[in-house]
Amino acid sequence: MKKILFLVFSLLLCSMMLVSAFAAEYEMIGELYEKWTTEGYPEYVTGVWxxxxxxxxxxIGIIDGEKGENGKAEILALIENDSSVTFTTQKYSRNYLVGIMDELDGYIKKGLAFSCGGVYEIENVVKLTLLEDHMDDEASEAVKLEMQEKYGDAVAFDYGEGIITEDLIAPIDLGPVKEMIESGNVHIYYTDIESTPEKSNKIFYIVLVAALTLALGMPVFFFRKNRLMKTTNGEVISEAPLCDKEIENMIKDSDPEYPTELDEKISKIIVNRDK
Amino acid sequence: MNEKELGVLFCSFREGNNEAFSEIYNELKKPVFTIAYRITFVREIAEDITQELFLKLYTSPPDASVRNPRAWIFRMARNLAIDALRKKQCSDIDEVTLSFDDTERINSGIDIEKALSSLSLSEREIVSLHIDGGLGFREIGKALGISLTSAYRKYKSALNKLRRML
Known part of the structure; x- marks a missing residue:
């Protein structure tokens, strides 16, 4: 009896050790999400909310198709508690939308009637908010058409008011946040304002938004940590933190040169053997 | 060249077509040399391994039961490289890393070789088999005797280490 008990206990111990040996890298999906926010999102992710x-x-939004399915399997392999995540499929990768947003930032900075814009992860679009006063503005309309032609349904427009707050933490007293917008390193939270402010109030809000953008954006701009990737001559070729693909390409590009004299050497040995 | 095409070439070579061996050699010589070099970091040893491997392959090619000849060959290259390191009397090969101060940031220029040399031997194996050899994590896991998940995790960890240095 003692032997049986000992055997059962040993098997139990072994199975526990096996479980811990194959434990996933992250307990909850939130930990993996934290990693993505600092190190960049995988190409197959369309958004996280x-x-x-x-x-x-x-x-977690993933790209529709095989790439997304592989990504989903990769995520599930990395987390221990897969009940902490739900997947949904969408069309555009988050990185692609952020790329569009970065391009559109140039227009926003020109003040072309856009109060703010950002990546709407749930809707899987880059949305630009136009101020009602500029609805008929020719320049704005031209940009809008240009964007629609260039990016198709990856870009959407609406009319309303945007509120820029501190980055990273959603404003609790702002009421239900419709969407989080991310523009560069500044996070903007967007909420619908039900009451329409007076025109004078609108100007005040615009000035406030501009001031806050400057206040939040400048330190981010100046103190953002960039890892400089340089050639041996010192020429800067990238300022962004390296993503996996870039590292893989760097490794591929740095493959050691194959010694061509080895071809002849091997060939000679083979010919001699065949003789 | 995909696995099927490579399999056909091996089949042809086993039937006596030496041209097929030339094609196999040209297809695999660079990744074999690179994998051997990334593991040993000694050019001469990598050359010897490449030579030894292709001579072995010429005299005894993998038989038809080998489903993935590419993985089979790269596993062979990896084993020869490990043997070569052992011959160099490295007592704890898993801890073999070339001299590199982890705190030293590479700000003045790209030196991917230096960064790669700071990885552990098993990390270098996985990175090289995946990137230079194009093997999937399942095949790498088989080659190294570890699970798919472990291979993937080690690979990601290696990339994170490289990211911190580059």
């Missing part, structure tokens, strides 16, 4: 308003359960 809270399912129930906190970090305990997240919804």
């Amino acid at each position: 809270s399912t129930y308003g906190d970090m305990s359960h997240l919804t």
Whole structure:
């Protein structure tokens, strides 16, 4: 009896050790999300948002198709608690939309009637908010048409007011946040304002938004940590943190030169053997 | 060249077509040399391994039961490289890393070789088999005797280390 008990106990111990040996890298999906926010999102991710308003359960958008399915499997292999995540499929990768947003930032900075814009992860578009006063503005209309022609349904427009707040933490007293917008390193939270302010108030808000953008954007601009990737001559070829693909390409590009004399050497040995 | 085409070439070579061996050699010589070099970091040893491997391959090519000849060959290259390191009397080969101060940031220029040399042997194997050899993590896991998940995790960890240095 003692032997049986000992055997059962040993098997139990072994199975526990096996479980810990194959444990996933992250306990909850939130930990993986934190990593993405600092190190960059994978190409197959279209967006990440809270399912129930906190970090305990997240919804992850993945690219529709095989690439997305592989990505989903990769995510599930990395997390221990797969009940903390729900997947949904979407059309555009988050990195692609952020790329568009970066391009559109140039227009926003020119003040072409856009109060703000950003990547709307749930809707899987880059949305630009136009001020009602500029609805008929020719320049704005031209830009709008240009954007629609260039990016198709990856870009959308609406009319309303945007509110820029501190980055990273959603404003609690702002009411239900419709969407989080990310523009560069500045996070903007957008909410619908039900009451239409007076015109004078609107100017005040515009000035406030501009001032806050400057106040938040300048330190981010100046103190953002960039890892400089340079050639041996010192020429800067990239300022962004390296993504996996870039590192892989760097490794491929640095392959050692194959010694061509080896071809002849091997060939001679083979010919001699065949003789 | 995909696995099927490579398999056909091996089949042809086994039937006595030496031209097929030339094609196999030209297809695989560079990745074999690179994998051997990335593991040993000694050019001469990598050359010897490449030579030894292709001579072995010429005299005894993988039989038809080998489903993935590419992975089979790269596993062979990896084993020869490990043997070569052992011959160099490295007592703890898993800790073999070339001299590199991890705190030293590479700000003045790209030196991917230096960064790669700071990885552990098993990390270098995985990175090289995946990037230079184009093997999937399942095949790498088989070659190294570890699970797919472990291979993937080690690969990601190696890339993170490289990211911090570059």
